[in-house]
Amino acid sequence: MENDKLVIGGHEFNSRFILGSGKYSLKLIEAAVKYAGAEIITCAVRRANTQDHENILDYIPKSATLLPNTSGARNADEAVRIARLARELGCGDFVKIEIMRDTKYLLPDNYETIKATEILAKDGFVVMPYMYPDLNCARDMVNAGAAAVMPLASPIGSNRGLSTKDFIQILIDEIELPIIVDAGIGKPSEACAAMEMGAAAVMANTALATAGDLPRMAAAFKSAIEAGRNAYLAGLGRVLSRGASSSDPLTGFLRD
Amino acid sequence: MNNYNDERYFIDSDTLSPEALERKHRIETDPSARSNHMEYMKGMEVIKSDIHDKVMGHVDSVDFSKYTARDVKAALEHDTCTVEDFKALLSPAAAPFLEQMAQKAKLETSKHFGNTVYFFTPLYIANYCENYCVYCGFNCYNKIKRMQLSMEQIEHEMKVIADSGMEEVLILTGESRAKSSVEYIGEACKIAHKYFRMVGVEVYPMNTDEYKYLHECGVDYVTVFQETYDKDRYEQLHLLGHKRIYPYRFDSQERALMGGMRGCGFSALLGLSDFRKDALASALHVFYLQKKYPHAEMSLSCPRLRPIVNNDKINPLDVHEKELCQVLCAYRIFMPFVGITVSSRESKEFRNGIVKIAATKISAGVSTGVGDHEEKYKKDECKPRTTEENARAAETGGNAAATESEDAGGDEQFEINDSRSLNTMYKDISDEGLQPVLNDYLYV
Numbered sequence: 001m002e003n004d005k006l007v008i009g010g011h012e013f014n015s016r017f018i019l020g021s022g023k024y025s026l027k028l029i030e031a032a033v034k035y036a037g038a039e040i041i042t043c044a045v046r047r048a049n050t051q052d053h054e055n056i057l058d059y060i061p062k063s064a065t066l067l068p069n070t071s072g073a074r075n076a077d078e079a080v081r082i083a084r085l086a087r088e089l090g091c092g093d094f095v096k097i098e099i100m101r102d103t104k105y106l107l108p109d110n111y112e113t114i115k116a117t118e119i120l121a122k123d124g125f126v127v128m129p130y131m132y133p134d135l136n137c138a139r140d141m142v143n144a145g146a147a148a149v150m151p152l153a154s155p156i157g158s159n160r161g162l163s164t165k166d167f168i169q170i171l172i173d174e175i176e177l178p179i180i181v182d183a184g185i186g187k188p189s190e191a192c193a194a195m196e197m198g199a200a201a202v203m204a205n206t207a208l209a210t211a212g213d214l215p216r217m218a219a220a221f222k223s224a225i226e227a228g229r230n231a232y233l234a235g236l237g238r239v240l241s242r243g244a245s246s247s248d249p250l251t252g253f254l255r256d
Numbered sequence: 257m258n259n260y261n262d263e264r265y266f267i268d269s270d271t272l273s274p275e276a277l278e279r280k281h282r283i284e285t286d287p288s289a290r291s292n293h294m295e296y297m298k299g300m301e302v303i304k305s306d307i308h309d310k311v312m313g314h315v316d317s318v319d320f321s322k323y324t325a326r327d328v329k330a331a332l333e334h335d336t337c338t339v340e341d342f343k344a345l346l347s348p349a350a351a352p353f354l355e356q357m358a359q360k361a362k363l364e365t366s367k368h369f370g371n372t373v374y375f376f377t378p379l380y381i382a383n384y385c386e387n388y389c390v391y392c393g394f395n396c397y398n399k400i401k402r403m404q405l406s407m408e409q410i411e412h413e414m415k416v417i418a419d420s421g422m423e424e425v426l427i428l429t430g431e432s433r434a435k436s437s438v439e440y441i442g443e444a445c446k447i448a449h450k451y452f453r454m455v456g457v458e459v460y461p462m463n464t465d466e467y468k469y470l471h472e473c474g475v476d477y478v479t480v481f482q483e484t485y486d487k488d489r490y491e492q493l494h495l496l497g498h499k500r501i502y503p504y505r506f507d508s509q510e511r512a513l514m515g516g517m518r519g520c521g522f523s524a525l526l527g528l529s530d531f532r533k534d535a536l537a538s539a540l541h542v543f544y545l546q547k548k549y550p551h552a553e554m555s556l557s558c559p560r561l562r563p564i565v566n567n568d569k570i571n572p573l574d575v576h577e578k579e580l581c582q583v584l585c586a587y588r589i590f591m592p593f594v595g596i597t598v599s600s601r602e603s604k605e606f607r608n609g610i611v612k613i614a615a616t617k618i619s620a621g622v623s624t625g626v627g628d629h630e631e632k633y634k635k636d637e638c639k640p641r642t643t644e645e646n647a648r649a650a651e652t653g654g655n656a657a658a659t660e661s662e663d664a665g666g667d668e669q670f671e672i673n674d675s676r677s678l679n680t681m682y683k684d685i686s687d688e689g690l691q692p693v694l695n696d697y698l699y700v
Contacts, residue, residue: 046698074551078700085698101551104593158367209370 004233006201008178009094009126009147011065015039016195016225018180020205021047021069028209029059035218040065042096042203045086046072057089067128069096076115083120095120096150097129106156110137114144121145130182133167138175148177150203153194154184161190165197172198188217188224195228196236260529262492264569265390269399280397283388283495293491293500300504301463301511307548308506311540314339315485320532323347332356337590342539345586346532354578357585361614364592372693373685374595374617375678376424377417378458380626381405381444383666385430387497389483391528393564393669394430396496400565403626403666404435410444414451416629420621420678423695424454426479430669431460431499438466442473449474453695456521460498461508467515476699478512479521480505481557485537489529509545519553520545521597526580527561527572535583539590546591555595555617556587562601562670577606581613588614600624600672607674608688620681622674626666633677 006013019032021042032038041064048057048068060066068086073079076099083095097120099112113129114137121127126147131137133151141149151168154160161184162168172179178200185191191202202225211217266284268277282289296302323344331341332353344350345357382404385394393400405413417425425448429436441459448455456477457470467478484490487502494500509520522541524534535558542554558580560572575583580602587596598607598615600622607618623632676684685692 044696047693047696072698073700081700082698103553104546104550106593156368206367206370210366 004229006178008128011126013039013065015222016201016229017191017221018042018067018201018203019208020182020203021071027214028205029061031214031218032208033061033064035215036208036222038064040067040094042067042069042205043091044069044071045082045089045091048086048089048091057091065094066091067094067096068092069098069130070116071098071100073097073099073116074101075099075109076112076119079112079116080119080123083116083125084123087125093124094126095128097127108132108152110134113137114140117141117146118144121147128180133164133171135167135170135174138171142175142177146177148180148200149175150180150182152183153181153190156183158184160184161186162193165193168194168199169197188220191221192224192228192231195225196231198232199228201225260489260492260573262390265493265567267398267566269397269566271399272397276397280388284390287491290491290495291500293494293502294487295501296504297498297501299463300498300501303464303507303511303514305507305510307510307541307544308503310544311537312485314343314540315533315537318343318533318536320347323349325349325352328353331589332360339540339543339590342586342590343536345589346535346583350582350586351578354582354585357582357589358613361585361588362612364588365614365616368592369616371690372616372696373611373690374424374693374696375422375620375681376426376454376456376617377422377619377621377678378426378428378624379413379417379448379629380428380624380666380669381410381413381441382429382432382436383626383669384432384435385497386432386434387499388495389497389499390493390495391525391561391564391570393566393667398564398566400667401665405444405627407443407447409627411447411451413627413629414448416633417621418451420633421682421694422621422678423452424456424697425452426456426458426477426619427475428458428669429460431497433460433498436460438462438469442470445470445473445475449699454697454699458521461505462511464511464515467512467517471516474699476518476697477520477553477555478509478517479523479555479557480508480512481523481525481559482506482538482541483525484529485524485534485541486529493528506541509541510549513545513549513552517552519555521555521557523557523559525559525561526575526583531573531575531579531583535586539587542591542594546594553595554591555597556591557597557599558584558587559599559601562673564670565667577602580606581610584610584614600674601670602673604674604676604684608684611685611690612688618681618685620676620678622672623665624668624670624672628665631665 015037017036017038018040019038021044041060045068068091070079070082079099097113097116099109100106108130110131117127117129128148129141130150138149154163180201181194181199182203185204186207327344328350331344383394388395455475457475458479490502512520522538524538560575563570596615597617600619682692
C-alpha cells in the first residue's frame with residue numbers, strides 16, 4: 001500500500017480522503033487532518049473573501065494542499081475570474097470548478113464546466129471539475145485538460161448516498177483520470193462502497209461536520225476509505241463483483 | 257370601513273394646512289377620491305409576466321379551513337413538500353403540530369445551510385417619502401424629522417459600520433424618486449461597494465434599465481416588500497403615491513433579475529391582511545420566479561407590523577409569535593434552499609430561537625433612523641426609541657431625542673425590538689452553537 005499514491009496533476013498524495021467546503025470550523029479541519037488523514041482541503045473562495053476573524057484560510061495547516069472552489073459562479077466566465085482571484089490570494093494552482101445556475105438543487109452545469117476547464121488548464125491550473133456523471137461530458141473535460149473528474153453521488157443536502165452509482169461506475173471504467181466522488185456521501189459505508197468501485201478518492205464534509213463525535217467519525221472515514229481501496233486493489237470476489245459467474249461452466253458441453 | 261379597524265392608522269399632524277387635512281381625510285374615507293391602484297403610472301415599465309396569475313390563482317382560491325390534522329401529518333411525512341402540503345402547513349390545522357414542524361424545518365435548514373447564520377445591517381440614507389401608506393412611519397403625512405444624507409455623510413456612516421466588522425449592507429431610502437433619485441442611490445452604492453463585500457438595496461421599485469444601472473454600481477440583491485398581496489387591502493392601505501400601483505410593485509423582483517441582479521428578497525408585512533394568504537402568496541411568488549429564473553438566489557423575510565413615530569397603536573393583530581413561527585417553519589419545509597431573514601422588529605429571544613430552526617440571516621447593529629450610526633455605535637448598542645420616547649417625539653414635532661443623547665439624525669421607520677450590536681450578536685449566536693458568517697459572496 002505504501003506505493004499506492006493518489007496522483008493529481010503530477011502531485012502525489014497518500015490520503016484518499018478530501019475535505020469538502022460546505023461547513024467549516026477549526027475543529028472540523030483539525031479532525032479531518034489528524035483523524036481522517038486529509039491532505040487536501042477544499043475552501044470556497046467566496047467564503048475566504050472576508051475580514052472576519054474566522055477566515056477559513058487561517059485554519060488550514062501549511063502542510064495541507066488547498067483546493068479552492070469556484071462556488072457562486074453561474075457560468076464559465078465567472079468561474080475563471082474566481083479561480084484567478086484564488087491564485088492572487090495565494091491559494092496555489094489547484095482549483096475545483098463548481099458552476100451552478102440552479103439554486104434549488106445546486107446541480108453543476110457540465111457544459112459551462114467544460115468551457116472553464118479548458119481556459120483554466122491552459123492557464124496552468126490543476127483543474128478538478130465537479131460534474132454530473134455523464135460520460136460524454138467527462139470525456140470532454142479530459143480533452144479540455146482536467147486533472148481529475150469529480151462526479152456527484154447525489155444532490156447536495158439530499159443525504160441519499162450513491163444514487164448515481166451506475167453512472168459513476170461507467171466513468172471509473174472509461175476515464176483514465178482519477179475519479180473523485182463528491183457530494184452526497186453521508187456515511188463511511190458509502191465512502192467504502194465508492195472506493196470498492198474503483199473511485200480514486202472521496203470528498204466529504206457534512207457527514208463529518210454533523211457527527212456527534214467528530215474525531216471518531218473522521219477516523220471511521222479513514223478506515224472505510226482504506227478498506228474500500230484495499231478491496232478494490234485485491235480484486236473483488238465473485239459475490240461482490242459485477243455480473244454473475246456460474247459454478248458449472250455453461251460451455252462445458254462443447255466437445256471440439 | 258372594514259373590520260381591520262384602519263382608523264387606528266390615521267393620525268392628523270398639527271402642521272398640515274386645512275386644505276391638506278381635507279384632502280387627507282377625503283382619501284382616507286372616500287375610495288372614489290383615490291386613483292386606480294391597478295393602473296400603471298407614466299414611466300412605469302410593463303413586462304409581460306405570467307407570475308402574478310400563477311401565484312394569485314392559488315391565493316384567491318385557497319380555503320385554509322378545509323385542511324385537517326391528517327393533511328398536516330401527510331405534509332410532514334412527505335419527502336418533497338407540494339403546494340398543497342404547504343397550504344396545509346400554513347392552515348390553522350397545523351397549529352398543534354408546531355413542534356414537529358420546527359423539527360422538520362431544523363433538519364432541512366441544516367441540510368442546506370449547516371449551522372451558519374449570516375449577518376447584515378440596514379443603512380437608511382434618506383427618509384423622504386411621496387407615498388401615504390397608512391401604517392408606515394415614513395408616510396408623507398406623518399410629521400417626522402426628514403433627512404437625506406450627503407455622499408460625505410453616507411461615506412462616514414458606512415465607514416462607522418464597516419469598522420464594526422460588518423461586511424454586508426442593505427441600503428434603504430424612503431420611496432421618493434424626487435428626493436432620492438436613481439443616480440443618488442447609485443452613487444451611494446458605489447461608495448458601499450468600497451466598504452462592504454456585499455451590497456443590497458431596499459428602495460422604491462424601478463424599471464429594468466435602472467436595476468441594470470444599480471447592478472453596475474455594485475448592487476447584487478434587490479428587496480421589495482409587497483406588504484400585502486390582497487389587492488383590496490392594498491388599495492385601502494396605500495392611499496397615495498407611486499407605491500399605490502400594485503402590479504408595478506409585484507413585478508419588481510422580476511425586473512431586477514432581468515436587469516442582471518443575482519438575487520432578490522420578498523415579503524408581506526404580516527398583520528395588514530389575512531396573514532396566511534399573504535404568507536402563501538409570498539412563498540409562491542418566490543416559488544414561481546425560481547422556476548423561471550433558476551439561477552437566482554431568493555430570500556424571504558417575515559416582518560410583522562410595529563408601532564411607528566406618532567402612533568403606538570399599530571400592532572400585528574392576530575400574528576403572534578406562534579403564528580410567525582408556523583409561517584417560518586412552513587416556508588423552510590416548502591423551500592429548503594431559500595434564505596430566510598428575520599428583522600430586528602422581533603425580540604432577541606425570538607431571533608435567538610428561530611435561527612436554530614429556520615432563519616439563516618439576521619440583522620445586527622440596526623438603526624432604522626437616518627445618519628445616527630456613529631452616535632449609536634459609540635454605545636456598542638443600537639438603542640431604539642421606546643414607545644414613550646416616540647410619544648415625546650410626536651409632541652415635539654418629531655424632534656425629540658431618539659436616545660438619551662442628542663439626536664442629529666432623521667426619524668425611524670418603525671420601532672425595533674432587538675438592539676444588539678454586531679459584537680454582541682456574534683457572541684450570542686456563537687454561544688447558541690451556530691456559526692456566524694459575515695460574508696459568503698463575491699461580486700463577479
